[in-house]
Amino acid sequence: MTFNFPEIFKSIDEIIQVNDIDCMYQDYKDGMHNTAIVVLQPKNNKIILYPQDWFNRDESIDFGYQWITRADRNIKTGRMHIQGIRIDEYILDDTNRQVKK
Numbered sequence: 001m002t003f004n005f006p007e008i009f010k011s012i013d014e015i016i017q018v019n020d021i022d023c024m025y026q027d028y029k030d031g032m033h034n035t036a037i038v039v040l041q042p043k044n045n046k047i048i049l050y051p052q053d054w055f056n057r058d059e060s061i062d063f064g065y066q067w068i069t070r071a072d073r074n075i076k077t078g079r080m081h082i083q084g085i086r087i088d089e090y091i092l093d094d095t096n097r098q099v100k101k
Contacts, residue, residue: 001047009042016040016071016080024051032063037071037080037096050080050096055087062086 017038024034037050055061055068068084079100080092093100 001049002045003040003047004045005040005042012040012042014039014041014073016073018068018071018082021049021051025056028056033057035068037068037082037092050092052082053097054090054099 017040019036019038020034021036021038022034024036028034033056035052035055037052039048039050040046041048052068066084066086068082068087070084071080071082073080074091080096081089082092083089091100092098
């Protein structure tokens, strides 16, 4: 989506956040299963949302006990790397919604 960031932010290429987005999936209404990587690109006036399907749709995840805490982009490869509590470190695929296999 486009967003008109204030001029003071225009020098920033990218800010990456891990957020919970309520009602991201219509078939999940329990308040869990809603983790997304949100990429803010002030220089380009864009906000990009990447639902973490690999995590949200995994029935073996113990939500509330396991969660994603941070994400970062590898400058050399352009790949998104994520870490969390009681989960392994992962590299995401080209969609940034699944783990690279």
